[in-house]
Amino acid sequence: MSAILLRGQGLCKHFGGLKALTDVNLSIVRGTIYGLIGPNGAGKTTLFNLITGLYRADGGTLEFDGKSILTCKPHTIVRCGVARTFQNIRLFGHMTALENVMVARHTHLKAGVFGAIFRPPAVRAEEAACRSEAQRLLHYVGIGTQANRIARELSYGDQRRLEIARALATEPKLLALDEPAAGMNPTERETLKNLLLQIRNDGTTLLLIEHDVKLVLGICDQLSVLNFGQCIAQGTAEQVRRDPAVITAYLGSGAA
């Protein structure tokens, strides 16, 4: 088992004439938190969508856990072990929190049509286990008491956490979070930070897009900075913070 969980090389993606990503490399080490930062429109979410199969790259290679996932469909990539959340929350709004998480157990359940109709003991046990696992995950992210509430009635912070619980329910090796702290207040951010560290300590690798620089610099082991679809800096938080190219991208050329 190699130490590198995800390795992307020379990734390109363009939409018509717009080059959203050009020649991006990244490698994520198992058991770490990898951050992806950059100004608006830098291509962070595009890179996310490449990794999770929503877009297909126009060039480059993408290997996850030793397998190429470059041309895989989103649902296959989930089965390989990549789970994600969305920048603008995409919960199943009218299901309860618990049901949302139960949906994500889909690939770990076996019941087919006949199993569903006749409900033999094996299926009953599977459903019960699915329910209790979903409940456990809700507790894990700290919204255990909200299990039976309709997802879109939850507070914004709780919706974000529900999305994380839902992604965790697929039992990912890599959890990709697209701006998990967006719209959260400082207290919520602090609990989120602890949650993310907890997830990493429990053995899941994290890939994080985030605008909150304090949060990113605080918890990420490695960082990539994107600007105009290109990777302008890579390294630890400390290295990136001092990088002149990064300072220029964020503050303009006069500031460096």
Next chain:
Amino acid sequence: MTKARALPAKVWAGYGLMALALLIAPFIVGQLGGNSWVRILDFALLYIMLALGLNIVVGFAGLLDLGYIAFYAVGAYLYALLASAHLDFHVSAWIILPLGALIACGAGALLGAPTLKLRGDYLAVVTLGFGEIVRLFMNNLDRPFNLTNGPQGISGIDPVSLGEFGFNKGITLFGQHYPSSYAYYYLFLVCMLIVVFVCLRLENSRLGRAWVAIREDEIAAQAMGINTRNVKLLAFALGASFGGVAGGLFAGFQGFVSPESFTLMESVMVVCMVVLGGMGHIPGVILGAVLLTITPEILRDIINPLQRSLFGRSVVDPENLRMVLFGLALVLVMLFRPAGLWPSRRRREELEDDSP
């Protein structure tokens, strides 16, 4: 404690009453309105099966299918071909009905496989076309060799029978003879209850959750590892198989099938039952099916005598008036109860925040 124990007893009593009502319904209806009303009751049961089948596609998975009646036609024609003098096959209904489910299921998959990439309106148009194609096939397959007997349809179809008992002979109870519609009522009732049971089980399963997830947000559903194409295909195929069974029962009951029974209007009718009753909510869909089968018949019974007494003759054909009233009812329901007459809690919320 006593209250907790009393509640299930009440629920059971409720179920018991419902069962009793369903059991004696044809006798009461027959007593009040004559045998033609028992026939209408039979058709209501058939339409419940159809509506519940379509509900899997439209209500659970959120795919608009406007050609659903094609699967009903497939089931009906399969029965007609395998159990009539037309091709001189006389296969038992108990073999044809499961076979009809299977073949309709296959037809559903065949239609779904190339079209499920389409979304929303585009899918609706393609399924509408499919429904018409099937009907036109039935209409024109009397050449080069006579398979479907064209527009004349196939008559003299064998009735459903169970051992020695033929459902067409009716039943004799307490020295009184009741015609075939009574016997078929019980057959249809059993089939409908099986369909309801299957729907309830599917709704609360891994598949049911996946369908609803796709309806709510297809991209998020994919991100949960759901193979949306296969799961949607399954909804199509399962819904179609219910249609196939209902079609077979229809052919056996009616003794006659022709392409006229499977027009676009019939598809629209079934969609209306689902939408009017409450998409995705099984009791709602049943209510919709019953209402839409029975109301036109009541109207027919009222409007003709009313016109005669008012004008001395029939001014408007009740069949035409039916469509006008139908449209009006739909408009009113969409205005005042956009989620249907009896929606599920979830669906009601979904539709209420879409409207301003």
